[in-house]
Amino acid sequence: MSDRESNGVDFVRARVAEDVKNGRFGGKVQTRWPPEPNGYIHLGHAKGIWLSFGIAEEFGGACKLRFDDTNPTKESVEFVEAIKEDVAWLGYEWEEVVFASDYYEQLYDWALTLIRDGKAYVDSLSREEISSFRGTPTEPGRNSPFRERPVQENLELFERMRAGEFPDGTHVLRARIDMAHPNLNMRDPVMYRILHARHHRTADRWCIYPTYDWAHGQSDSIEGVTHSICGLEFENHRPLYDWFLDQLGVWHPQQVEYNNLNMTYTLQSKRNLRAMVEEGIVNGWDDPRMPTIRGIRRRGYTPQSIREFLVRVGVSKTEIMVDRGLLDFCLREELNRTARRVMVVLDPVKVVITNYDEGATETFHAEENPEDPAAGSRPLTFSREIYIERDDFMEDPPKKFFRLAEGREVRLKHACYITCNEVVKDAGGTVTELRCTYDPESRGGTTPDGRKVKGTLHWVNAADAVPVEVRLFDHLFTREDMVNLGDRDFREFLNPGSRTVLTGAMAEPGVRGLRPGERCQLLRHGYFVADESDSEPGRPVLNRITGLRDSWAKASGRS
């Protein structure tokens, strides 16, 4: 797959390329993508996936999917399976699936090595004491009274920790570095804590678990990782990452940090995402409005459009807030080329063509995709009664309204010209029917006299129209920056119109053939996907992925 921009290479790739060129790591590239299986992954994760898997792919290397399962209290197999599915859906193939827990024994042995070397010790301070002994960013920490424990005692205590002789929180194993270090991560970081918890893979074989800092770099080393690509938030951890590897004298990967992806109108913190699901603000983790991979998948975005989006966003070390519109642009760009066109009237109003014979019928041919002649065409039945969009008619049309009005002529897409002669309304003044005449000469959409019409409307034949449910989605929030909320709550910015369900829509018969997950363009409306969960055979539920660019909406000041 070619995800590379022709012009310019991001700094991560530049760095990898340089290492390859210089023969560092033997010219090899080995990466890993290390999620913690404690939740569903989202678009932010997709960037990390794209980088780690993408770079390995581009440089002829390999990438492992490694679950960083060092905290049994929050992790589960359910998430392991979900994450595998999501990565695969994005289009990436892992060299193999591995787990940090596969390395627990090796990690333990290495911890023993550090203890013997006087580089680690068992601390018996309470959690609170450890915290207060750590100092603050501006004040140095203080040594624990247990810091000078003899090696033998540390060894014995550590073994007893593993043996389960102590309750949670009574002891930890710490690296012995420098309690006055200006980088807080270097102030004797915790390597192991006691957790009598059942692990989703190792069950109850362990009751001490390695921390991220202790497990991560060493796992990378075991796998022969060359470039350990992670978020900017781990920048301050790199000195510690390097320290452990140096003490052990083992394979030493290069950690490289990139900027995480933030998008306008979207919230990506796991905690808040969870809250939205639990509070019923959205309908589950795969709600089409969610930024989770499952959500954007159900919404209808394609893996290719996501990758293209990532390419266009690029990589740097600046904190960013990307315009969500860019994702939509990428989706439209792809689907414009590949999606079939379909006519669906969202809010129908009946049109009776008074000079068309009752009971008569004729067939027009409509191109499936004007951008792709090879896609061919489909037949469309036309008759005396059809539906058009209620919005496509106005009684008192403003200056630049190019659609139907009394006395005006418009084209019905792929069919003919019609002119409106009479408006029928109910007692409440609502338009119930438009009585029009058509020009038999205009069959096919043009007339011999070459006269032009300003508007072309989509329509469906009343006799064989099929009712479909259509769901329109919009931003979940009304505020662009949902990352820096200060002391405000995300619930203050919920968009009440983020989901609209239309039940009166009428579609051309062909929509019955839409398979769940299949995408199409509803002419003049936007790109839609047949919902993967709620569509039934012959009766698709259509999710709007994104609308078409709509210069009329802008000009007329509507949404």
Next chain:
RNA sequence: UGUCCCAUGGUGUAACGGUAGCACUACGGAAUUUGGCUCCGUCUGUGGGGGUUCGAAUCCUCCUGGGACAGCCA
């Protein structure tokens, strides 16, 4: 009053020390059987002060602004 990181149009991202470019957005126009697509055009940028240099977005320095770090989370 610590360490580390960052700073180019509205947004994102380029530019061996040598013409600040590309994309998205916005706006204008052309064309149009989708008010889509396409095509053409326009607006907006190197955070500030010093220094090095023939020449600085780029190198040095100070400042300003922003961010990360005080979990036995990752």
